[in-house]
Amino acid sequence: MARRLLGGVLLILALALSIAFAIRSASSVGFPASPAGARGNPLLFDSAFWLVWAAPFAALLAAGLTRRKDSAIEGDRVLRHDDTAILQHWGHGVATVILLITGFALGSVGLPRFVSGMQPAAVALNVHFVGVILFVFATVYYAANTYFSGRLREHLPANVGEAFQGVIAHYRAVLGGGKFPREGKYFASEHLTYPLAVGASAVVLVTGLVKVLAHSANLPSGLMLVVRYGHDVAAILLGVFLVAHAIAGALVPWSWPLLGSMFTGYVSADYAKHHHQAWYEDLGGVESDDEKRKTA
Amino acid sequence: MSDQKSKEPKGYSRREFVTGVGGLGFGAMLGGLLGSSILLPDKVLALPASEGYILVDTKKCSGCSSCMLACSLVHHGETNLSTSRIQVVNNPFTPYPGGVEQDQCRQCPYPACVDACPTGANHVDTANGNVRTIDAAKCIGCERCIAACPFEPARAVWNAEEKHAQKCDLCADAPFWNEEGGPKGKQACVSICPMHAISFSAEIPQQSGNAGYRVNLRKNDVTWKTLGFPDGDDGDYTYQPGAKAIGG
Numbered sequence: 445m446a447r448r449l450l451g452g453v454l455l456i457l458a459l460a461l462s463i464a465f466a467i468r469s470a471s472s473v474g475f476p477a478s479p480a481g482a483r484g485n486p487l488l489f490d491s492a493f494w495l496v497w498a499a500p501f502a503a504l505l506a507a508g509l510t511r512r513k514d515s516a517i518e519g520d521r522v523l524r525h526d527d528t529a530i531l532q533h534w535g536h537g538v539a540t541v542i543l544l545i546t547g548f549a550l551g552s553v554g555l556p557r558f559v560s561g562m563q564p565a566a567v568a569l570n571v572h573f574v575g576v577i578l579f580v581f582a583t584v585y586y587a588a589n590t591y592f593s594g595r596l597r598e599h600l601p602a603n604v605g606e607a608f609q610g611v612i613a614h615y616r617a618v619l620g621g622g623k624f625p626r627e628g629k630y631f632a633s634e635h636l637t638y639p640l641a642v643g644a645s646a647v648v649l650v651t652g653l654v655k656v657l658a659h660s661a662n663l664p665s666g667l668m669l670v671v672r673y674g675h676d677v678a679a680i681l682l683g684v685f686l687v688a689h690a691i692a693g694a695l696v697p698w699s700w701p702l703l704g705s706m707f708t709g710y711v712s713a714d715y716a717k718h719h720h721q722a723w724y725e726d727l728g729g730v731e732s733d734d735e736k737r738k739t740a
Numbered sequence: 741m742s743d744q745k746s747k748e749p750k751g752y753s754r755r756e757f758v759t760g761v762g763g764l765g766f767g768a769m770l771g772g773l774l775g776s777s778i779l780l781p782d783k784v785l786a787l788p789a790s791e792g793y794i795l796v797d798t799k800k801c802s803g804c805s806s807c808m809l810a811c812s813l814v815h816h817g818e819t820n821l822s823t824s825r826i827q828v829v830n831n832p833f834t835p836y837p838g839g840v841e842q843d844q845c846r847q848c849p850y851p852a853c854v855d856a857c858p859t860g861a862n863h864v865d866t867a868n869g870n871v872r873t874i875d876a877a878k879c880i881g882c883e884r885c886i887a888a889c890p891f892e893p894a895r896a897v898w899n900a901e902e903k904h905a906q907k908c909d910l911c912a913d914a915p916f917w918n919e920e921g922g923p924k925g926k927q928a929c930v931s932i933c934p935m936h937a938i939s940f941s942a943e944i945p946q947q948s949g950n951a952g953y954r955v956n957l958r959k960n961d962v963t964w965k966t967l968g969f970p971d972g973d974d975g976d977y978t979y980q981p982g983a984k985a986i987g988g
Contacts, residue, residue, distance in 0.1 A: 501762045
């Protein structure tokens with residue numbers, strides 16, 4: 445735990461320093477109308493664009509070297525998320541928040557711009573750049589090590605129809621009408637929203653990389669128009685998902701054990717037994733009382 | 741048997757392959773960055789000069805705004821003073837013609853607006869006489885070009901209806917006009933002005949601070965002379981080569 449805390453503090457410090465550097469770079473951006481062509485300090489998207497292309501390779505390298513730890517029951521608690529899962533979750537989440545704030549500040553389809561003038565726009569663009577690096581790294585890292593560890597199937601719904609029925613049964617039980625269905629590691633609602641999150645992230649990533657490429661190459665106007673709208677719409681969808689995820693996963697009190705597991709990695713065995721019965725039993729946990737009554 | 745086994749080529753797992761790709765790619769990026777920073781010289785922004793400039797003689801301007809209406813019409817298909825790329829401003833507290841100001845893009849040799857654009861939407865169109873123009877499809881609406889313009893008011897303007905920046909392009913892209921525009925063609929404002937107060941020049945005119953180019957389009961205007969209107973600045977002619985002689 446102390447190791448994870450130290451690692452988290454160091455990563456947060458690195459991020460804060462990066463953002464501070466981005467803001468400082470932006471405040472020295474000036475464009476005197478000098479015939480000598482003094483440019484001031486260019487935007488990070490122009491001067492450090494190579495970082496955007498290096499990030500996915502660094503992520504692939506990191507994913508290849510990563511060894512995952514599977515979920516397991518350890519006494520009175522269950523390991524739900526290993527260090528890698530925690531790192532990629534918060535990395536992706538923090539990056540998304542930075543990108544959404546700075547991106548919407550610069551204006552999006554159907555939404556007004558909140559920054560005006562050279563300096564504020566430069567600040568937003570440079571901080572957006574920091575978010576881009578983190579987002580590209582975290583997304584590619586997640587995709588690669590999820591693929592290597594075969595964990596994609598635990599996120600996707602095995603049967604979409606059953607997943608919908610599971611969602612209805614779950615919320616009916618929340619309202620007091622019936623028993624809670626047997627849940628795996630992830631709730632049925634999480635299985636159904638996972639493709640939205642992945643799809644929106646993928647579109648934002650690909651269109652964003654094309655926009656970065658446009659800094660180096662002269663791309664067709666028609667392509668850039670499609671890319672711009674695609675990027676904006678996917679960002680809005682990602683924002684909607686983020687808000688719903690934050691509410692369902694963090695704000696509502698019955699999700700606080702899950703929120704805690706995203707820091708410590710563990711949930712109590714009691715919580716797992718009652719709220720994720722199928723998962724608990726798959727890990728070799730004791731049969732639930734329901735199962736005992738059925739077999740008696 | 742053991743000899744045979746040791747001779748079999750070692751296979752690589754998908755993990756090892758991707759790890760190798762990641763390592764090589766990251767190394768290549770760092771190597772390229774290091775190499776380019778040592779071997780390549782610093783980038784210099786050098787843009788070719790425009791082959792056309794709009795000249796305005798405000799002492800001939802009557803403030804009728806025909807130029808603004810024509811500009812918006814040929815570019816956007818409707819007359820709208822808000823979407824015109826040339827702006828005429830009248831100061832009601834200053835006697836005519838001192839209160840008339842025309843704010844047109846000067847096609848600067850060093851275009852700060854082009855330099856400020858983060859997406860390349862504001863660019864030098866080398867296919868159209870190096871005119872400084874904005875590709876609306878690439879504009880993300882950050883308005884850095886408007887803020888970067890060294891002149892007051894900015895010569896790049898915001899189109900609030902279509903949500904993109906725009907500027908004078910010497911009518912290079914005027915989809916609602918059946919004349920050829922650009923530095924080699926015609927400009928709507930020049931064509932429409934009833935006072936012949938707007939002219940076009942292929943040479944860079946003499947600058948006059950924030951007020952614009954030093955232009956006198958009255959001296960060569962026969963109609964102007966016939967009417968007996970003053971044609972000089974306190975008797976000093978500021979004849980500029982390139983201004984078209986009207987009624988010559």
